[in-house]
Amino acid sequence: xxxxxxxxxxxxxxxxxxxxxxxxxxxxxxxxxxxxxxxxxxxxxxxxxxxxxxxxxxxxxxxxxxxxxxxxxxxxxxxxxxxxxxxxxxxxxxxxxxxxxxxxxxxxxxxxxxxxxxxxxxxxxxxxxxxxxxxxxxxxxxxxxxxxxxxxxxxxxxxxxxxxxxxxxxxxxxxxxxxxxxxxxxxxxxxxxxxxxxxxxxxxxxxxxxxxxxxxxxxxxxxxxxxxxxxxxxxxxxxxxxxxxxxxxxxxxxxxxxxxxxxxxxxxxxxxxxxxxxxxxxxxxxxxxxxxxxxxxxxxxxxxxxxxxxxxxxxxxxxxxxxxxxxxxxxxxxxxxxxxxxxxxxxxxxxxxxxxxxxxxxxxxxxxxxxxxxxxxxxxxxxxxxxxxxxxxxxxxxxxxxxxxxxxxxxxxxxxxxxxxx
Numbered sequence: 001x002x003x004x005x006x007x008x009x010x011x012x013x014x015x016x017x018x019x020x021x022x023x024x025x026x027x028x029x030x031x032x033x034x035x036x037x038x039x040x041x042x043x044x045x046x047x048x049x050x051x052x053x054x055x056x057x058x059x060x061x062x063x064x065x066x067x068x069x070x071x072x073x074x075x076x077x078x079x080x081x082x083x084x085x086x087x088x089x090x091x092x093x094x095x096x097x098x099x100x101x102x103x104x105x106x107x108x109x110x111x112x113x114x115x116x117x118x119x120x121x122x123x124x125x126x127x128x129x130x131x132x133x134x135x136x137x138x139x140x141x142x143x144x145x146x147x148x149x150x151x152x153x154x155x156x157x158x159x160x161x162x163x164x165x166x167x168x169x170x171x172x173x174x175x176x177x178x179x180x181x182x183x184x185x186x187x188x189x190x191x192x193x194x195x196x197x198x199x200x201x202x203x204x205x206x207x208x209x210x211x212x213x214x215x216x217x218x219x220x221x222x223x224x225x226x227x228x229x230x231x232x233x234x235x236x237x238x239x240x241x242x243x244x245x246x247x248x249x250x251x252x253x254x255x256x257x258x259x260x261x262x263x264x265x266x267x268x269x270x271x272x273x274x275x276x277x278x279x280x281x282x283x284x285x286x287x288x289x290x291x292x293x294x295x296x297x298x299x300x301x302x303x304x305x306x307x308x309x310x311x312x313x314x315x316x317x318x319x320x321x322x323x324x325x326x327x328x329x330x331x332x333x334x335x336x337x338x339x340x341x342x343x344x345x346x347x348x349x350x351x352x353x354x355x356x357x358x359x360x361x362x363x364x365x366x367x368x369x370x371x372x373x374x375x376x377x378x379x380x381x382x383x384x385x386x387x388x389x390x391x392x393x394x395x396x397x398x399x400x401x402x403x404x405x406x407x408x409x410x411x412x413x414x415x416x417x418x419x420x421x422x
Contacts, residue, residue, distance in 0.1 A: 026208025
C-alpha cells in the first residue's frame with residue numbers, strides 16, 4: 001500500500017491522504033481537536049449529533065437520508081473520542097468513488113462540508129434551529145438513560161473515575177454526562193460550534209483512490225477552518241497520578257448482575273509489545289487465562305476480560321459475577337496473575353502472539369483503521385507501524401519478559417457494583 005501524503009494547509013490544519021485502490025469506497029474523517037475539558041465534553045457530543053443529521057439544505061434527518069441514498073448509499077456519521085489529553089470530534093463520510101461519469105465522492109464531500117459550514121439554523125442565523133436541537137437533545141438524554149442498563153459500562157466508568165481522580169477533565173467519558181445536558185440550548189451550542197470551527201486544530205484524513213483535484217479542492221476548503229487556532233499538545237504520558245494506597249469503592253444498585261473491576265499499575269518500564277502480549281495471555285480472548293480458568297473452569301463469572309492503557313500504565317480486569325462469589329473470583333484472578341509471574345508456557349506465548357498478529361491483519365481490511373492510523377501519525381509525528389515491524393516486535397517478546405511484567409503489576413483500584421443478587 002502507498003505511503004500517506006501530508007499537506008500542511010496552515011498552522012492549525014493538516015490533510016493526510018492515503019491513495020489506495022484496495023477499497024471500493026473512499027473515507028473522509030474530519031477531526032476537530034481540542035484539549036479535553038470536562039465542561040465542554042457533553043456539548044461536543046451534542047454538536048456531533050447535530051452535524052451528522054441535518055443542515056440548512058436538508059433540515060430534517062429524513063431529507064438528509066434521502067440525499068445520502070441518492071449518492072449511492074453514502075454514509076455520514078459523527079462521534080467524539082478521547083485521545084489521552086485531547087477531545088477529538090470527528091465527522092465521518094464514507095462514499096463510493098464514482099459511478100459511470102459521476103464523481104460520487106466529490107459530491108458527498110461537498111455535502112459533508114456544507115453540513116458543517118451551513119448548519120441547520122434559525123431565521124436570524126444566530127442559533128441552531130430549535131426543533132432540530134431539541135430532537136438531538138432528547139435523543140442524547142434517552143441514550144444516557146439507556147446506559148443505566150449497561151452494567152459493564154457503569155463499572156468501567158466508575159473505575160475510570162477512580163483512576164483519573166487526579167485529572168477530573170479526563171474522568172468523564174467522551175460521550176459526556178446527563179447532568180450537563182440541560183444547560184445547553186440552541187444559542188450556546190451554536191456559539192460553541194463557532195469556537196470549534198475557529199480555534200480547534202483540524203486533521204483531515206482521506207483514504208481511497210480519490211481524484212487529486214478533489215484533494216486539492218478539499219485543502220482549499222479546509223483553509224477556512226482554524227482562523228484563531230490555539231496550539232495544542234498531544235500528551236500521551238503522565239496524565240494521572242496513582243494513589244500510594246489502593247483505592248476501593250463499592251456501590252449497590254437494583255441490578256440483576258454484579259460487576260467487579262480491578263486495576264493494576266506496572267511500575268517498571270515495559271515495551272508496548274510486551275504489554276499487549278501480557279494482556280492477550282491474561283484476558284484478551286476466549287483462550288486467555290481469565291476466561292478459561294475463572295469463567296469456564298470455575299464457573300465464577302458470566303464474562304471476564306482485561307484491557308490495557310499502555311501510555312498511562314494500567315491494566316484493568318472486569319468481570320460480571322454473582323455478588324456471593326466476589327471474594328472467590330478475586331482470589332482466582334490474583335492466582336492467574338501469580339501463575340503468569342511464575343511461568344508462561346510456550347503454548348500461551350504462541351497463541352497470544354498469533355492472535356495479536358491476526359488482529360493486526362484483520363484491521364488492515366478495514367478502511368476506518370487506515371484513517372485512524374493517519375490521525376495517530378499526525379498527532380505523534382511518527383510513521384505508523386508497518387506489518388513486518390509489528391510482527392517482529394510481537395514475535396520478539398519472550399516468556400521471561402511476560403513473567404517480569406506480571407511480577408510488576410501492583411493493585412491500584414478496585415470497584416464492586418453489587419446487584420440484586422447481593
